[in-house]
Amino acid sequence: MHIATDDLSGPEIAAFLHEHLAHMRSLSPPESTHALDLDALRAPGVTFWSVRDGEGGSGPLVGCGALKALDARHAELKSMRTRPARQRGGIASLLLTHILDEAAGMGFTRLSLETGSDEPFLPARRLYAKFGFTECPPFGDYRPDPYSTFMTRELG
Numbered sequence: 001m002h003i004a005t006d007d008l009s010g011p012e013i014a015a016f017l018h019e020h021l022a023h024m025r026s027l028s029p030p031e032s033t034h035a036l037d038l039d040a041l042r043a044p045g046v047t048f049w050s051v052r053d054g055e056g057g058s059g060p061l062v063g064c065g066a067l068k069a070l071d072a073r074h075a076e077l078k079s080m081r082t083r084p085a086r087q088r089g090g091i092a093s094l095l096l097t098h099i100l101d102e103a104a105g106m107g108f109t110r111l112s113l114e115t116g117s118d119e120p121f122l123p124a125r126r127l128y129a130k131f132g133f134t135e136c137p138p139f140g141d142y143r144p145d146p147y148s149t150f151m152t153r154e155l156g
């Protein structure tokens with residue numbers, strides 16, 4: 001596996017993120033779908049990583065994730081996705097470890113996330129709990145939502 005910062009300019013990552021948005025929209029009502037589109041992921045304060053099979057980043061795209069700064073100490077985990085055929089193979093754990101290390105290196109002391117609250121999101125919630133995330137109230141601009149679970153953890 002190879003994890004690298006991605007400038008989101010390639011057609012493969014654009015298609016991958018389009019699939020991600022379509023999947024999220026199929027699972028939650030529009031007002032409860034908080035996935036970022038390509039333009040929002042290119043905004044200042046967002047760092048995006050792609051995961052590819054093989055060494056050196058020449059293999060197929062198998063996952064992605066992003067970090068969005070909320071303030072100088074608090075960031076949000078965004079756009080975590082693993083190619084469906086590769087789920088439960090360790091890609092998400094590898095990427096989440098990478099993002100946690102990068103976030104700490106950037107000076108963040110807290111990392112939070114929003115994910116779905118219903119059954120299709122249970123594997124994601126279990127992954128985040130395994131990495132020390134605990135449920136919390138809405139943060140940032142989020143409001144209480146029955147379709148959302150909010151989680152956070154300290155870094156350090």
